[in-house]
Amino acid sequence: MIDVKDLSVAFGQGEARKQVVKSVSLSVAKGETLGIVGESGCGKSTVLRSLAGLDRHWEGEIKLAGTAVAKTRTREQLLLAQMVFQDPYSSIHPRHRIERVLVEPMQSMKRGDGWDKVGPALEQVGLPAAFAERFPHELSGGQRQRVAIARALMLEPEVLLLDEPTSALDVSVQAEVLNLLSDLREQRNLTYVLVSHDLAVIGHMCDRVLVMKDGSFVDELTRDDLKHGRTHSDYARELFAASYL
Numbered sequence: 001m002i003d004v005k006d007l008s009v010a011f012g013q014g015e016a017r018k019q020v021v022k023s024v025s026l027s028v029a030k031g032e033t034l035g036i037v038g039e040s041g042c043g044k045s046t047v048l049r050s051l052a053g054l055d056r057h058w059e060g061e062i063k064l065a066g067t068a069v070a071k072t073r074t075r076e077q078l079l080l081a082q083m084v085f086q087d088p089y090s091s092i093h094p095r096h097r098i099e100r101v102l103v104e105p106m107q108s109m110k111r112g113d114g115w116d117k118v119g120p121a122l123e124q125v126g127l128p129a130a131f132a133e134r135f136p137h138e139l140s141g142g143q144r145q146r147v148a149i150a151r152a153l154m155l156e157p158e159v160l161l162l163d164e165p166t167s168a169l170d171v172s173v174q175a176e177v178l179n180l181l182s183d184l185r186e187q188r189n190l191t192y193v194l195v196s197h198d199l200a201v202i203g204h205m206c207d208r209v210l211v212m213k214d215g216s217f218v219d220e221l222t223r224d225d226l227k228h229g230r231t232h233s234d235y236a237r238e239l240f241a242a243s244y245l
């Protein structure tokens with residue numbers, strides 16, 4: 001579903017130029033959840049933004065559903081992979097009713113007006129259809145993140161790019177949102193790339209995880225490795241030792 005070869009991303013010019021992602025490769029099969037774990041600033045979000053088509057600083061090759069994408073994507077290519085961001089407070093327009101939050105991507109991508117899909121989309125993420133009328137400030141953090149997930153799914157993507165999707169939420173609702181994501185993946189045969197600095201989240205969700213450090217992948221762990229705390233690099237070993245998995 002996703003094939004990436006030698007993806008590099010650099011920001012800035014001349015002296016200020018900074019290589020943030022250093023020739024990384026990855027592939028994700030349909031229906032699989034690939035995790036990317038690593039310390040803050042190592043380049044995780046930059047990889048996701050490149051995959052989503054939100055960042056054009058990348059070099060290398062990105063294939064989605066078998067097709068190599070250019071920096072400027074076709075509408076079909078943009079629809080394929082949708083992003084869910086960490087902070088549902090800043091990713092949802094504060095003065096728009098939830099129904100408008102949900103239909104806007106549909107309309108901007110010329111996928112119909114979307115109004116008839118609002119109720120089912122909310123119910124699918126475990127919210128009452130009546131929430132369509134509400135404003136974001138009337139929802140909890142977990143409910144808002146459910147709205148953000150519903151908004152991404154409105155466009156019927158095959159891939160969800162999840163950037164720390166539960167990091168901004170209370171611990172008590174994190175598991176609920178993760179379980180929702182697992183159920184949705186199963187129901188819709190979705191493919192996930194899940195970025196987190198939290199190894200417990202990664203262990204709960206992922207079939208495979210890439211360990212990222214300073215813009216490179218330094219280790220790859222299977223679900224079995226995760227379960228048994230097996231690592232293949234000093235860095236991953238340190239990361240695990242510092243976590244509570």
Ligand SMILES: Nc1ncnc2c1ncn2[C@@H]1O[C@H](COP(=O)(O)OP(=O)(O)O)[C@@H](O)[C@H]1O
Pocket residue numbers: 011012020038039040041042043044045046047
């Ligand atoms: N648009 C940008 N312009 C300049 N530097 C950026 C930009 N986006 C990210 N960076 C830098 O790239 C590095 C990696 O960022 P990021 O991918 O957000 O890391 P992570 O998600 O792993 O915390 C950071 O040093 C960050 O400051």
Ligand SMILES: [Mg+2]
Pocket residue numbers: 044045046163
């Ligand atoms: Mg990030």
